[in-house]
Amino acid sequence: MRGFLHRPQKPSGAGLVLTHGAGGNCQMMLLRALADEFAGNGCFVLRCDLPFRQLRPHGPPSPSSAARDRDGLRRALQVLGKLASGPLYLGGHSYGGRQASMLAAEDPQVARALLLTSYPLHPPGKPAQLRVQHFPQLKIPALFAIGTRDPFASVYELESARKLIPGLTSVVVVDGAGHDLGYGRKQAGQDLPGRLWQGLMGLLREHSPAAGRG
Numbered sequence: 001m002r003g004f005l006h007r008p009q010k011p012s013g014a015g016l017v018l019t020h021g022a023g024g025n026c027q028m029m030l031l032r033a034l035a036d037e038f039a040g041n042g043c044f045v046l047r048c049d050l051p052f053r054q055l056r057p058h059g060p061p062s063p064s065s066a067a068r069d070r071d072g073l074r075r076a077l078q079v080l081g082k083l084a085s086g087p088l089y090l091g092g093h094s095y096g097g098r099q100a101s102m103l104a105a106e107d108p109q110v111a112r113a114l115l116l117t118s119y120p121l122h123p124p125g126k127p128a129q130l131r132v133q134h135f136p137q138l139k140i141p142a143l144f145a146i147g148t149r150d151p152f153a154s155v156y157e158l159e160s161a162r163k164l165i166p167g168l169t170s171v172v173v174v175d176g177a178g179h180d181l182g183y184g185r186k187q188a189g190q191d192l193p194g195r196l197w198q199g200l201m202g203l204l205r206e207h208s209p210a211a212g213r214g
Contacts, residue, residue, distance in 0.1 A: 001072070001079055002026075003048030006035045012042030015084025016115070017076045021094030021179075022060040025053050030093060030117065030183035030192075037193030044084045048076050050096060061095065070103045077110060089200065091115030094152070094179065098131060105137035113207075114142040115200055118179050121153035121161055135164035141203045142169045145196055147177030170203050172196060 003026050016038050018031050026047040035045040051072040052061035061069065077088055090111040092100040097116035104114055122129045142165060146158050153161075155173055162169045172195050174181050181192060 001048060001075055002054050003046055003076070004035070005083075006039035006043075006045040006047070008039045008042045008044060010042055011044065011084075013084060013086025014042065014089065015044040015046070015080040015086070016089040016091055017073060017080055017111075018045060018047040018115075019050055019073065019076075019092045019096035019100070020053070021092075021096055021118070021120075024093070025049050025057075028093065028183070030181055033183065033193045034091070034115075034117075034196065037197050041197055043089075044080060046076055046080045048072070050099070066099060066102075069099045070106070073100055073103050074107075074110060087112035087204075089113050089115060091117070093117045094120050101138060101142065102134050104140055104142075105134035108139045111140065113140055113200060113204055114138075115145075115196060116142060117145040117196075118147065118150055118181060119144055119153060119158065121157055124151035127157065130161065132161050132164055135161065136166065138165045139167045141167055141200075141207045143172065143196065143200045143203050144169065145172045145174065145181060145192070147174045147179065147181050149176060149178045152179055168203055168207050170199055172199050 020026050020028050026049045031047045035047050039045050050069040052065040052069055088111045090100045097119050101114055103110055146155055
């Protein structure tokens with residue numbers, strides 16, 4: 001496991017694992033901003049590199065590494081669970097979010113909820129190649145964030161795709177943003193981390209409190 005742990009000053013007991021996309025690492029500006037926001041609201045946050053990124057500093061993952069990357073997320077949750085006594089949340093950007101959602105589809109008890117930023121619904125320019133085969137198995141709440149200029153999915157495509165998910169879902173739309181949600185070379189002007197914190201907490205309030213820790 002390789003990453004950075006954010007300890008809250010006033011722990012609520014909750015914990016969040018955050019990971020990156022295919023072209024990045026856990027130092028992504030968006031992940032750092034999200035970690036600060038969630039830690040400021042009482043969560044232990046572990047932003048970590050997926051196994052494929054631990055093996056090499058650059059380049060995308062190969063399809064053969066996907067199962068190993070999901071195992072890495074499971075281990076990260078287990079590590080964080082030793083610090084966080086309450087609910088565990090699992091989040092990821094792009095490829096990381098896809099692997100997080102696939103892990104949750106395989107094992108609904110792995111986390112209480114999902115935070116999926118810029119989910120790569122399809123490769124750019126190939127809208128027919130949808131990555132939604134596991135959506136019907138997603139039972140836990142999932143909050144999506146999408147930019148209106150994201151080449152990996154339009155807002156309309158995401159709204160259609162999330163109808164396949166039986167669990168509770170919601171979407172935060174970032175006007176004018178691309179796949180990085182505005183967190184490229186400089187921080188976005190919108191309070192996206194705050195919107196996502198409020199969105200996830202609102203989604204959980206709607207969800208049955210009897211769902212268990214995960």
